[in-house]
Amino acid sequence: xxxxxxxxxxxxYTKDMAIFRTKSHWISLTLFLxxxxxxxxxxxxxxxxxxSTIGITIIAVQGLSILTGYTGQISIGQAAFVGTGAYIxxxxxxxxxxxxxxxxxLAGVGSGLIxxxxxxxxxxxxxxxLAMSTLAAQLILGWLFLHMEGFTGxxxxxxxxxxxxxxxxxxxxxxxYWLIMFFVTxxxxxxxxxxxxxxxxxxxxxxxxxLAAEVMGIDVMRYKLLAFFLSCFFAGIAGAIYAxxxxxxxxxxxxxxxxxxxxxxxIVGGMGSVLGVIFGVTxxxxxxxxxxxxxxxxxxxxxxxGAQFFSAISLSxxxxxxxxxxxxxxxxxxxxxxxxKRRYRLYPFSH
Amino acid sequence: MNKTKKCLTILAxxxxxMGCFFTPGxxxxxxxxxxxxxxxxxxxxGPTSDSCVPHHNGIWDVFRAINExxxxxxxxxxxxxxxxxxxxxxxxxxxxxxxxxxxxxERLSSANPKPVMCYMGSSAAAExxxxxxxxxxxxxxNGPSGQPTWYPPHWSFTITPDYPADACTAAWWAxxxxxxKGNTDVPDWAWFTLNIPFGKSPIKPESEAYIKSLGFNxxxxxxxPFVPVDVGSxxxxxxxxxxxxxxxxxxVLQQQKLMKDLKKLKLEDKLQVIACPYxxxxxxxxxxxxxxxxxxxxxxxxxxxxxxxxxVKEAYELSKKYKHKWNTDAILGVAIGKIxxxxxxxxxxxxxxxxxxxxxxxxxxxxxGIDTDGLLPLIKYTEENRRGMWVTHMRAVKDGKxxxxxxxxxxxxxxxxxxWTPK
Numbered sequence: 001x002x003x004x005x006x007x008x009x010x011x012x013y014t015k016d017m018a019i020f021r022t023k024s025h026w027i028s029l030t031l032f033l034x035x036x037x038x039x040x041x042x043x044x045x046x047x048x049x050x051x052s053t054i055g056i057t058i059i060a061v062q063g064l065s066i067l068t069g070y071t072g073q074i075s076i077g078q079a080a081f082v083g084t085g086a087y088i089x090x091x092x093x094x095x096x097x098x099x100x101x102x103x104x105x106l107a108g109v110g111s112g113l114i115x116x117x118x119x120x121x122x123x124x125x126x127x128x129x130l131a132m133s134t135l136a137a138q139l140i141l142g143w144l145f146l147h148m149e150g151f152t153g154x155x156x157x158x159x160x161x162x163x164x165x166x167x168x169x170x171x172x173x174x175x176x177y178w179l180i181m182f183f184v185t186x187x188x189x190x191x192x193x194x195x196x197x198x199x200x201x202x203x204x205x206x207x208x209x210x211l212a213a214e215v216m217g218i219d220v221m222r223y224k225l226l227a228f229f230l231s232c233f234f235a236g237i238a239g240a241i242y243a244x245x246x247x248x249x250x251x252x253x254x255x256x257x258x259x260x261x262x263x264x265x266x267i268v269g270g271m272g273s274v275l276g277v278i279f280g281v282t283x284x285x286x287x288x289x290x291x292x293x294x295x296x297x298x299x300x301x302x303x304x305x306g307a308q309f310f311s312a313i314s315l316s317x318x319x320x321x322x323x324x325x326x327x328x329x330x331x332x333x334x335x336x337x338x339x340x341k342r343r344y345r346l347y348p349f350s351h
Numbered sequence: 352m353n354k355t356k357k358c359l360t361i362l363a364x365x366x367x368x369m370g371c372f373f374t375p376g377x378x379x380x381x382x383x384x385x386x387x388x389x390x391x392x393x394x395x396x397g398p399t400s401d402s403c404v405p406h407h408n409g410i411w412d413v414f415r416a417i418n419e420x421x422x423x424x425x426x427x428x429x430x431x432x433x434x435x436x437x438x439x440x441x442x443x444x445x446x447x448x449x450x451x452x453x454x455x456x457e458r459l460s461s462a463n464p465k466p467v468m469c470y471m472g473s474s475a476a477a478e479x480x481x482x483x484x485x486x487x488x489x490x491x492x493n494g495p496s497g498q499p500t501w502y503p504p505h506w507s508f509t510i511t512p513d514y515p516a517d518a519c520t521a522a523w524w525a526x527x528x529x530x531x532k533g534n535t536d537v538p539d540w541a542w543f544t545l546n547i548p549f550g551k552s553p554i555k556p557e558s559e560a561y562i563k564s565l566g567f568n569x570x571x572x573x574x575x576p577f578v579p580v581d582v583g584s585x586x587x588x589x590x591x592x593x594x595x596x597x598x599x600x601x602x603v604l605q606q607q608k609l610m611k612d613l614k615k616l617k618l619e620d621k622l623q624v625i626a627c628p629y630x631x632x633x634x635x636x637x638x639x640x641x642x643x644x645x646x647x648x649x650x651x652x653x654x655x656x657x658x659x660x661x662x663v664k665e666a667y668e669l670s671k672k673y674k675h676k677w678n679t680d681a682i683l684g685v686a687i688g689k690i691x692x693x694x695x696x697x698x699x700x701x702x703x704x705x706x707x708x709x710x711x712x713x714x715x716x717x718x719x720g721i722d723t724d725g726l727l728p729l730i731k732y733t734e735e736n737r738r739g740m741w742v743t744h745m746r747a748v749k750d751g752k753x754x755x756x757x758x759x760x761x762x763x764x765x766x767x768x769x770x771w772t773p774k
Contacts, residue, residue, distance in 0.1 A: 049457040053450075146551060155497055155548040156767075157478060173457075246453060247482045251548050252475045253449040261450075289454055296442050304674065307411070308404050311395040311444040 019192065036181055040174035048177045050289060055180040056242050057281045059187045061262050062274065063234025068263070069271035070195060071227040072207030073122050074130055077137035078235050078262045083145055083254030085111040085236025086243035087152050090160050100163040100170075100244070107240035108233040114141075115232025122224045126210075138256050145251035157250025160243045176245050183241060187234060192274045194230075203227055204272070268325050270332025279333035291318050383422035384430075385704050386437040387695055389414070390459035392480075393472030393494075397447035398577060399549070401603060402629050402680050403472045406494055407442065409684015410470060412669040413692060414438045425696050429703030436704055438692075439464075449475040456480055460487055467698075467708045468492065468691055474549065481505035488708035490715055492691060494683070495629065497552040501737035502766055506708070508715055508737050510687060510730065512651060514549075514627070515558035516762040518598055520649045520743040521625040522562040523760050525596040528623070540567040541589045543599035543609070543624075544574050550600050553627070556773050557765035570594050575601075579608035586618055598625040606630035606646070607639035614642040623647065631746055631753065633678050647747045647756065651740055652682050653726050654755070660725030662689065686726035693721055728759075738766075 010016040020026050040048055064078045085107035092098040092106055118137035122130050145152045152158065162171040163179070170179050194200050202223045205213035214220045243249045261284070269280020291314035298310040329336060391410065394403040417423055422435035441462060443455035452475065460466055460483075468490045471477035477493040484491040485505040493501070493509040501509045512520075522540065529538045540562055544550040559569060570592040573585040589597060601609065606626050613619055624646055626635075631648025633655075639646075655677055657663045666685035670677045697717065698710040715721075720731040721739070730739035745757035765771045 044461060046454070046457040046461050050454050053454055143546070146546070146548060155552040159482075159503075246449075246479060248479050250449070250478060252447070253479075255448070257448065258450060285454075288451070289458075292443050292451065292455060293458065295444065303415075306404075306675075307407055307442070307444075308395045308400060315396060315446075 017196065033185070036185075037178065040177050045173045048173045050285070052173070052177050052180045052245060054282055054285050055177075055184040056238050056245065057262070057265070057285065058184050058278055059241070060235050060238035061265050061269075061277045061281050062187050062191050063231040063238070064262050064266055065271065065274070065277045066191065066194075066203070066234070067227050067231035069266060069273070069276070070200065070207060071203040071224065073119075073224065073227060074127065074263075075134040075231065076131055076256065076259045076263060077118065077134040077141070078231070079254045079256065079258035080138040080141035081111045081115055081232040081235035082239035082242065082258070083249075083251070084114055084141060084232075085239030086249050086254070087145065087158075087239075088236065089240030090158050090243050090249065091151060093161070094158070100165055104237060104240045108236040111236025111239065112229040112233035115228040115235075116225050119225050119228025122228065123221050135256070138259055142251060142254065142256070145254065153250070155250065157248055158243075160247050160249060162247070163244040170244065180241060180245065183237065187237070188274055188278070191234075195274070199223070199226065207272075264322055268322060268332055270334030273332075273334045275337065276332050276334030279337065283333060287321060288318055291315065383435040383437040384427075386422070386439045386464065387468075387706065388439045388441070388462040388464055388466040389468045389470070389691060389695075390440070390462065390466050391442040391470040391472060392445050392452060392455050392459070392476040393442060393470070394447040394475075395442075395444035397445070397473070399447050399473065399602065399629075401634070402495070402632075403447075405676055405678060405680035406472050406684040406687065408673070408675040409666065409669070409681050409686070410688040410691070411440065411442075412673045412675060413685055413688025414440045415673065416669060417692060423692060423696050423699065425699040427699065427703045428701070434699075434704065436695075436699060438695075445473050445476050447473050447475055449479050452476045452479045456483060460489060464705060465708075467706055467711045468695070470494070470687060470691065471496075477507070477509075481507040488712070490694070490708055490711045492687065494687065497548070504735065504737045506712060508732055508739060510690065510727070510739055511628070511683070512740050512743055512762055513738060513765075514552040514600055515555045515765045516738070517600075517627050517649045517743070518553035518558045519561045519763055519765060520745065520760050521596075521598045521627075521647075522565055522567060524647065524649075524745040524757055525598075525623065525625060526565045526567070527757070529595070537566060537568050538595045539570045539593045541570050541592065541594035541597040542572040543585070543589075543597045543601065544572055545577055545599070545601060545605065546574050547577055550574070550577075553598070553600050555765065555767075557767065557769060557771035560771045560773050561763050561765060567596075568593075573597075575605060575608075577605070579605045582609055582612045583616055586612060586616055586622065590618065590621055594622060596623045596625060598627070599630075600627045601630045603630060603632060603634045603638060606635050607643070610635070610639045610642040610646055619645055625649070628652075631748070632680065633753065636748055636751055636753070643748045644751075645748065647745060649743055650679070650746050651727065651743045652679055652686065654753070655679060655682060657725070662686070662724030662726035665724065666726065682726055686723045689723050689726065690721050690730065 008021055020029055060078060060082050067073050067075050088110040089103040089107035092103040121133040162169050170176055202218045205218055206220055206223055210220050265280040265284045268284055270276030295310040295314040299307045393407050394400050418437050422437035424433060424435055427434040441459050443459055445451045445455055466489050470492045472494045474496045477496045491507045495511045496509060497514050501507055542554055573589055575582050609624055613624060626646055626648030628650050631646055636643045653660055653663050666682050667677060669685060670681050694711050694714045697714040698706045702710045715732050720729040722729060728740055728742040732739050741762055742759045743762055744755060744759055746753050747756045763771060
């Protein structure tokens with residue numbers, strides 16, 4: 001159910017469709033963007049790195065959200081498509097000296113097309129069986145990363161030069177942060193709006209009941225493949241940015257473990273919502289970082305337990321949080337946020 | 352929630368937060384004039400933690416022992432007297448994954464005082480960050496890894512031989528063994544790899560060129576998954592291809608399975624399995640039992656029972672003091688710790704406190720080399736050569752013990768674009 005701020009009435013369809021309805025909404029958005037883009041001016045490199053990691057992951061998980069959250073097609077191969085994008089982008093820059101933006105686009109389109117290929121089984125199978133099919137994508141692409149040495153550098157990987165945009169070398173953590181946040185903003189804007197179009201509604205209809213969607217005249221095959229394309233497109237974009245951000249890529253960086261973590265982020269954040277992805281990714285990465293930070297300190301306090309004990313304990317807490325979320329908050333952090341907003345808008349009344 | 356529960360919860364959180372700011376530097380008050388920061392990114396809970404945890408413990412033991420004495424003792428040229436500097440050591444667990452490395456690196460490298468050295472025990476970390484450590488002027492020491500860690504060199508120094516060089520050692524021994532048995536025909540060589548980069552990394556054009564130059568015929572590559580499965584079919588196929596020797600980058604987890612299946616199929620006399628340094632340890636004997644007999648493997652560090660070497664004795668005392676496992680991996684860990692301390696000490700004695708990464712970098716290139724009191728062969732680096740170790744030897748499992756079975760072997764330079772790169 002949608003709740004408008006008190007005293008806000010929609011008098012036409014444009015207003016009804018608006019994401020930001022009031023002046024205070026627009027002011028909040030502007031302030032948020034100003035803070036987001038001026039952070040490098042007063043933030044340490046560590047926090048910029050943390051936020052950059054969150055940003056790249058948000059792009060990849062927004063893609064997964066289109067496929068799994070909105071269309072209901074489970075995928076456990078997203079990391080492989082991130083890797084595909086990374087390798088495609090680096091290949092075109094290193095071998096053909098393509099401009100960064102063009103290689104980025106190629107990475108997205110290339111990953112998207114490969115995604116369509118692996119999405120073909122979705123036309124016949126669904127649920128658990130489709131998950132197995134996407135698992136095959138992860139394994140096959142992982143194998144190719146390792147063995148197509150001329151393209152991927154094999155086990156040695158590839159050293160990646162800094163991206164250059166309009167003559168500006170993106171070589172500092174600050175510049176990299178700005179580049180990443182630009183793409184995060186763009187991705188969020190595109191996904192949020194796309195889900196309010198005919199395409200988005202068709203994808204949600206397929207998720208809710210594909211048979212009913214087909215009866216209503218939705219071309220299920222086309223839209224399912226489109227969902228795979230879009231999902232892998234964003235994964236490819238995330239991969240290309242990641243490659244230029246980190247400066248070195250090899251097959252270890254795009255494993256099934258990452259794919260499963262992406263899925264976990266989606267669940268914790270809340271499936272089928274743009275904001276949920278942001279919440280899920282941010283929460284999981286910050287929590288993981290906290291676990292990483294705390295375990296050496298605990299080891300030093302209690303050295304007899306050994307380093308691996310506290311590292312493992314921290315990981316267990318991380319896993320425990322996911323289980324708690326699945327049991328007590330299956331609709332994710334986004335649902336909690338909505339409850340909070342509703343309570344705030346109705347305050348001081350209880351309903 | 353009652354009062355007691357509330358108090359306990361607050362106390363637990365307070366302890367947790369205090370832990371965040373707890374470092375050895377604050378733990379052991381002494382007469383030091385300051386501290387130097389070192390950090391480590393290692394796989395403490397991931398798939399290669401079997402070897403990485405003893406490495407970490409060894410390094411930490413060395414630093415702890417020094418800190419407990421008050422710090423690194425050196426003659427300071429600035430004050431003109433003997434001074435002590437403590438080691439502020441922090442670490443992070445990357446679970447052998449590359450994903451957590453950037454944030455771990457930025458957090459750990461932002462310590463105060465600015466770190467001058469770091470140890471990358473996990474290949475994923477070692478291969479990802481050389482350009483970052485070069486940017487920040489932090490000397491990067493690497494443990495066992497593939498070639499990207501030292502090629503191009505950056506500020507990166509690898510202590511152990513790289514994986515293709517290990518394979519060359521194995522082939523050299525295999526050819527000696529083949530000839531010693533009176534064979535005159537061409538022996539066949541088979542690769543046995545894992546389906547991950549670590550498994551495939553010994554197979555390079557350079558290592559294959561060297562192996563062929565010894566007189567081997569390479570018959571192919573066989574693969575097994577990281578989580579071991581029955582490898583009977585791989586062995587059968589390998590025998591059908593005529594293989595006499597097989598080598599691969601496997602850890603104990605897979606190596607024990609290989610040996611068990613080899614014994615089960617009674618192929619011990621037909622095929623000689625050769626392990627990489629991380630596949631022939633005391634653990635493989637524990638897990639595989641009698642089946643481990645006959646396993647041969649590459650190595651470079653001292654044996655745990657070579658107590659006549661002062662470094663080994665020191666490492667043993669440290670592992671006993673801090674109750675850590677005593678094995679070859681622990682020896683390597685202590686050796687890494689000693690290397691780091693010796694370079695810090697040299698930099699302090701030359702420049703006085705405080706020192707920078709540049710000072711330590713200069714000491715890494717000391718033409719006299721780095722001595723580890725017998726734990727490792729003498730290690731020497733130059734501006735171009737960042738693989739410090741050029742000597743290896745072979746070991747074998749005999750009567751339930753690991754014994755040395757070869758003299759020292761000088762490993763060839765199998766770097767990319769090097770003398771063994773096929774034209």
